[in-house]
Amino acid sequence: MSVLLLLTLFTAGFQISDFRLPAPLLAVAESLTNRSIAWPEWEQWKRVLLVQDYNTRVVMTGTGLLGMAAGLVGSFTLLRRRALMGDALSHATLPGVGLAFLLAPYLGLDGKSLSVLLTGAALSGILGVVAILYIRNLTRLKEDAALAIVLSVFFGAGIAILTIVQQVPSGHAAGLESFIYGKTASMIASDAQLIATAGLLSMIIIALLYKELTLLCFDEGFAGARGYPVFFLDLLLMALVVIVTIIGLQAVGLVLMIALLVIPAAAARFWTHDLKRMMLISSGIGGGGGLAGSAMSAVFPNLPSGAMIVIVCSCLFFLSLLFGRSRGVLVRIARRWDLNRSVDRQHLLRGMYELLEAREPETGSGAIGMPFSQLLAMRTWSSFRLLRQIERCRRAGLLVRHDNARLSLTEAGLAEASRLVHEHRLWELYLITQADVAPARVDQAADTIEHVLEPELIVQLEELLAQQRMSCGVVASPHPTIEQGRMP
Amino acid sequence: MSGLENWSWAYDGWIVLAGMLCAVAASLPGNFLLLRRMSLLGDAISHAILPGLAVAFFVSESRSSWPMFLGAVIVGILTALFTEWIRNFGDVDEGASMGVVFTTLFAIGLVLIVQAADHVDLDPGCVLYGAIEMTPLDTLNVAGQPIPRVVIVLGAVTLVNLLFVVLFFKELKLSAFDPALATSVGFSARLMHYLLMVIVAVTAVASFETAGNILVVAMFVVPPATAFLLTERLGVMIFCSAIIAMLSAGLGHLSAVFLPHAFGFQSTSTSGMMALCAGMLFFVASLVSPRNGVIVRIVRRQKLALRILSEDLIALLYRMDERARDSAVSPQKLSAVLRSHTWLAAWLMNRHVRTGHVIPSESGYRLTEAGRQLGSVLVRSHRLWEQYLVSEGGVAVDRIHGQAEKLEHFTNRELRDRLDEITAAPATDPHGSRIPSEHK
Amino acid sequence: MNSSLPLAVNDLTVAWHRKPVIWDVDIEVQPGQLVGVVGPNGAGKSTLLKAIMDLVPKASGRVEIFGQSYRQSRHRVGYVPQRESVDWDFPISVLDVVTMGLYGKIGWCLPVRRKHRDIALRALEQVGMSDLANRQISQLSGGQQQRTFLARALVQDADLYLMDEPFAAVDAATEKAIVEILRDMRKAGKTAIVIHHDLPTVPEYFDAVVLLNMRVVACGPTKDVFTRENLERTYGGRLTLLDEATEAMRRRERTL
Secondary structure, three states: OHHHHHHHHHHHHHHOOOOOOOHHHHHHHHHHHOOOOOOOOHHHHHHHHOOOOHHHHHHHHHHHHHHHHHHHHHHHHHHOOOOOHHHHHHHHOHHHHHHHHHHHHHHOOOOOOHHHHHHHHHHHHHHHHHHHHHHHHHOOOOHHHHHHHHHHHHHHHHHHHHHHHOOOOOHHHHOOOHHHHOOHHHOOHHHHHHHHHHHHHHHHHHHHOHHHHHHHHHOHHHHHHOOOOHHHHHHHHHHHHHHHHHHHHHHHOHHHHHHHHHHHHHHHOOOOOOHHHHHHHHHHHHHHHHHHHHHHHHHOOOOOHHHHHHHHHHHHHHHHHHHOOOOOHHHHHHHHHHHHHHHHHHHHHHHHHHHHHHHOOOOOOOOOOEEHHHHHOOOOOOHHHHHHHHHHHHHOOOEEEOOOOEEEEOHHHHHHHHHHHHHHHHHHHHHHHHHOOOHHHHHHHHHHHHOOOOHHHHHHHHHHOHHHOOOOOOOOOOOOOHHHHHOO | OOOHHHOOHHHHHHHHHHHHHHHHHHHHHHHHHHHOOOHHHHHHHHHHHHHHHHHHHHHHOOOOHHHHHHHHHHHHHHHHHHHHHHHHHHOOOHHHHHHHHHHHHHHHHHHHHHHHHHHOOOOOOHHHHHHHHOOOOOEEEEOOEEEEHHHHHHHHHHHHHHHHHHHOHHHHHHHHHOHHHHHHOOOOHHHHHHHHHHHHHHHHHHHHHHOOHHHHHHHHHHHHHHHHHHOOOHHHHHHHHHHHHHHHHHHHHHHHHHHHHHHOOOOOOHHHHHHHHHHHHHHHHHHHOOOOOHHHHHHHHHHHHHHHHHHHHHHHHHHHHHHOOOOOEOHHHHHHHHOOOHHHHHHHHHHHHHHOOEEEEOOEEEEOHHHHHHHHHHHHHHHHHHHHHHHOOOOOHHHHHHHHHHHHHHOOHHHHHHHHHHOOOOOEOOOOOEOOOOOO | OOOOOOEEEEEEEEEEOOEEEEEEEEEEEOOOOEEEEEOOOOOOHHHHHHHHOOOOOOOEEEEEEOOEOOOOOHHHEEEEOOHHHOOOOOOOEHHHHHHHHHHHHHOOOOOOOHHHHHHHHHHHHHOOOHHHOOOEHHHOOHHHHHHHHHHHHHHOOOOEEEEOOOOOOOOHHHHHHHHHHHHHHHHOOOEEEEEOOOHHHHHHHOOEEEEEEOEEEEEEEHHHHOOHHHHHHHHOOOOHHHHHHHHHHHHHHHOO
């Protein structure tokens, strides 16, 4: 965006009758591009890592707190499915910054003071909120259009005003462009204090209204019906976004501010299902990203700080996406493997039991060996998959392998197998008697369900089917099994 | 200090033309972004192309336009793809995944740009310098005329977009309106989605070179949104959006050159002002749009409120008349019972006098025969509704009056007859008042 | 493979997140019939139609339309979705919506021509809306929206129509108009499968019914199948245990 800003500044510069580049703009261009990256000395590393510099300490405190506050507020906006609202509101602050600088002298204030500029930013951010609500509630347009309109129009206005600010004698020195792409290096102790105050304020509001905001995000309709002022809670949430945004302007800039609001919260979502924990993790990721990012831009002073903070946060996001404990991709793959493995095991044990049953109606002992080939033919599984499963069951002590490629169940294996077969047949019976499933298909139908049977369901099934129960504990199969139908 | 000395047609004319072309090029596909509720995608893509530009720069080690163009378009499409992947794999809601993708890409782009400026031997702001050459000074000779390169590029993009919208008009329309039907008759809604993304990326990149993404993001959304408020026909909407886009480009440059002079400054950023003008046009349209404008709706609501009040006055007179025939009622009493301003009631009663529903007399107003007719219809509707609510809806007797009070103003003859039929033509309402009959 | 059968569904199971929504559905529909699909809420009626049209993935089973797959016989199928499935603020006119039914025939990139508009106008006449052809869809009443969708299906000139609750929340006049059109269709030898909610009108409107509650409870000519006993089996006795088990399965799957 800085580049874009400069582009516009240049075009603007060109319209002034002589086509000479205005000196202040040239300086801006240099500040952005004339940066050489050199590998820092060890001394420099040490200074940053041990936070020896007073300046680094200030900057890191500021960005860390900012990340934490943004992570907290971002959790709510994410859950309210308004993740991109922050994008529109942060862009909406720019005209306020410029106007505050231009108008401050007339009010007897110092246009360069951060608090004046941020007040302007807050005011125009609030105007942005009003504009979003106006478009959403009073026209036929939907939310996404409202956000995009506010974002682009306010930003356009901001650029136009900043171009004018450049023409004021002290305008360039004010460094307003740093609000667009962020510049942590210029942060001083009072700025960090401001961030801390605002961040603390938003944390207190969230702590006080935690359950109301949760309700708003979860079920707006219910909240309204219970008499909560939904509109004002919504407004409050947007106000929180504005607060966090304006304190983030200096550190990461308005274009990348949205990253701090969205990325930590989205990343935290992969780790937990608990909202409180999610907010903790989210603020941790935001704070960590802020610390690490500003540390890196302190070590490599020529890297743009805002971008570094965002890149660190996105790295954390992708790590969470992969490794997140509750919804991460790897965990889900592992769970699927687990399920498939337990399904395979159940199939194997049940297959062995059915073979056994066919061989010897009086299921007394599982010690009779059965050939591998027969098991393989029972289902569509590869011999590799079957072998692996057999090996696993053997290690669990459920079956024994004999040398002539024959297998037999152990005592424990038999017990487990008869339990599984019992459950499977209970389901079959239920489906036949209650759900009108044809006996020819019932095996397959029961197969899809039984792997998740919970004990209480089994009890209910048994009660329901009490009359069909066999005395031996394992119900007889309601459809022809191996000997008539499926014997290979 | 008029600023006129800064205006030259030979120079500013080209700027306005470039702005208009950029605005039209963006607003054409923007209509479909708006209707598919993906307005923010334009913003996301135009931010995300930055690393594409930078990488292309690294690879080709030049600032020739083609590799940059290609790189940016590829990254633009990747943005759409990544957004979808993260949404699917990570189960993250669409807005959030878009936010993650485009900010990450933009941050990477910023870092790369800093590097690029370093690795290739260039003067300060190499990337910027390239852009400067693309402003009206950088001309190509076409048929012996020097025409700015930017105008040629944007003209080509506008033409491509126009062709795209015209050729695929019905496919775009169908897949935006009813994706299931589109897919089931053989126009894959997904394919159309990605075609649209390519067009958006191309437009963003081409405009990025000249006007910066402020202008292009605004033009993707604001003119189509304005047009959406003004019309209910898709063809007209697209046409309107193009006109509005051109208008805001023209006005934008004019105000950029002249407006700051009023405050003693020199001219300001053209693309910023173009975006601002588009926003102003949108605001005006949202107020005065003939069908949905805020002002129009306020007026309509006031008119309805007036009609209801004026009908209530007649109904009230009718009820008084029921109790004591030909009784006159003072305007003060009327306005007190209906809780309205005295002057409003007096004004409405004057209207009734003119339409012959009411005769003024010394002590107040009396109904004429026509007025009595109107009143009986209203009161009949009211009492029929009360009866219906009690007998069919099972509503408690003490709560029916308020509802019937509203419904009576929206009840026509047919509805009254049906109410009469359903409630078995009662003689009195639940409160025991007589229901006036109506000539069949 | 029977190319005269408008619709043959074999062993169809559809699952969302592996939770079966419909299960083991077998239906054969004879040509020239009006078939009502009846069942409680959440019985999977809409899902059945969507699965027939490949709009939702099938877990198992086969659907044949005139002896071919849906892809091959797509041009012979007309679909009337539920009214709520689209955005009625969309800036187009009634005629535009109706001509959409012809887009498949018109083909990529070619514009809508006069003859297509004439076809659409004729269809609007059939549903009694010719005077509203140029009205914007945002100004239509519920019944008019439904008729617009019906006209769109009519211009598709299909042989098999799939309609998702065309009678839901429409006025009496629209209901009558729809029934008239359905009967005209039957006379022209077309087949319609209609999801229906209002039980008392079933014998009057439909030649055959499918009673659906996750699985097909009964299926056949209305006079044989539409019995009190079958209805009780459809609407009564929910398969609570099955629901519980599938719910448990879904919970488990969702964490995967």
